[in-house]
Amino acid sequence: MRSLIDILELSTEEIDELLKTAEDIIANPAKYSEKCKGKKLATLFFEPSTRTRLSFEAAMYELGGNVISMASAASSSASKGESIADTAKVISCYADIMAMRHPKEGAPLVASMNSTIPVINAGDGGHNHPTQTLADLLTIYREKGRLNNLTVGFCGDLKFGRTVHSLIAALSRYTGIKFILISPVELKVPSYIKKDIIVKNGIQYVQTTDLESVMPELDILYMTRVQKERFFNEEDYLRLKDSYILTPEKLSNAKKDLAILHPLPRVNEIAVAIDDDPRACYFKQVYNGKIMRMSLILKLLEEANK
Numbered sequence: 599m600r601s602l603i604d605i606l607e608l609s610t611e612e613i614d615e616l617l618k619t620a621e622d623i624i625a626n627p628a629k630y631s632e633k634c635k636g637k638k639l640a641t642l643f644f645e646p647s648t649r650t651r652l653s654f655e656a657a658m659y660e661l662g663g664n665v666i667s668m669a670s671a672a673s674s675s676a677s678k679g680e681s682i683a684d685t686a687k688v689i690s691c692y693a694d695i696m697a698m699r700h701p702k703e704g705a706p707l708v709a710s711m712n713s714t715i716p717v718i719n720a721g722d723g724g725h726n727h728p729t730q731t732l733a734d735l736l737t738i739y740r741e742k743g744r745l746n747n748l749t750v751g752f753c754g755d756l757k758f759g760r761t762v763h764s765l766i767a768a769l770s771r772y773t774g775i776k777f778i779l780i781s782p783v784e785l786k787v788p789s790y791i792k793k794d795i796i797v798k799n800g801i802q803y804v805q806t807t808d809l810e811s812v813m814p815e816l817d818i819l820y821m822t823r824v825q826k827e828r829f830f831n832e833e834d835y836l837r838l839k840d841s842y843i844l845t846p847e848k849l850s851n852a853k854k855d856l857a858i859l860h861p862l863p864r865v866n867e868i869a870v871a872i873d874d875d876p877r878a879c880y881f882k883q884v885y886n887g888k889i890m891r892m893s894l895i896l897k898l899l900e901e902a903n904k
């Protein structure tokens with residue numbers, strides 16, 4: 599049974615296919631409106647979410663399917679001590695596919711090992727968030743017309759930001775990619791991401807604490823929030839939370855065709871004044887997330903039914 603736990607489980611050819619289907623869904627939504635008739639998606643969210651859970655649910659409804667949902671750990675039998683493995687076995691009796699978010703790294707993987715239906719990782723701790731990466735890739739592709747020959751700046755919490763880790767992994771397979779990793783020293787990209795992905799793939803990269811000095815180079819600026827929920831003490835969070843605040847002034851030397859992405863939620867790291875700048879792509883990214891989740895649900899259900 600094929601699940602999606604890590605973005606690297608999809609080949610670049612499969613990502614191309616998912617992008618192609620996404621473009622077709624955007625162009626011909628009616629063609630897809632009954633593709634999942636009679637199918638059920640279960641969304642199991644042990645950690646808060648607005649976009650991921652609701653976009654999965656909207657995606658399934660737009661495919662003509664149905665949804666059963668668990669919006670918090672507190673409202674489920676996890677609060678009585680039920681294991682992830684048992685939960686996965688139970689949900690397999692109710693649904694055709696499930697999307698799971700969990701604060702513990704590896705929880706969706708454990709679910710997939712105990713499930714008879716496809717499991718989609720909807721974010722596991724500070725580890726991975728593959729469907730956000732699918733949203734990011736569609737956004738980059740639609741804005742720039744390519745996924746290669748790009749200088750991509752990641753800015754903010756690169757240590758705990760799971761969306762950063764998954765997007766770095768995905769982009770490392772394309773040619774002509776350069777990463778500029780902008781973060782406070784305490785929130786640098788984990789060494790396993792640097793060693794096992796960036797260096798291993800021979801990707802050019804620069805690490806800096808200074809956003810403004812690298813701004814003119816960037817084709818993509820991927821802003822992130824400092825992940826309060828992953829900090830061990832509040833003092834460190836308060837010291838680091840406003841390390842980077844993107845304002846219109848800071849964009850004065852940016853490229854005219856820069857694309858500004860952010861997985862959202864935004865806290866303080868992009869001034870609201872930037873929302874009207876044509877380079878701001880983060881709300882398009884939200885829409886693209888729903889479309890790519892439709893594309894992924896179709897693919898995994900089709901493979902499950904073979």
Ligand code: CP
Nearest residue numbers: 647648649650861862
């Ligand atoms: N980008 C993202 O994962 O948002 P939510 O936490 O609201 O799902």
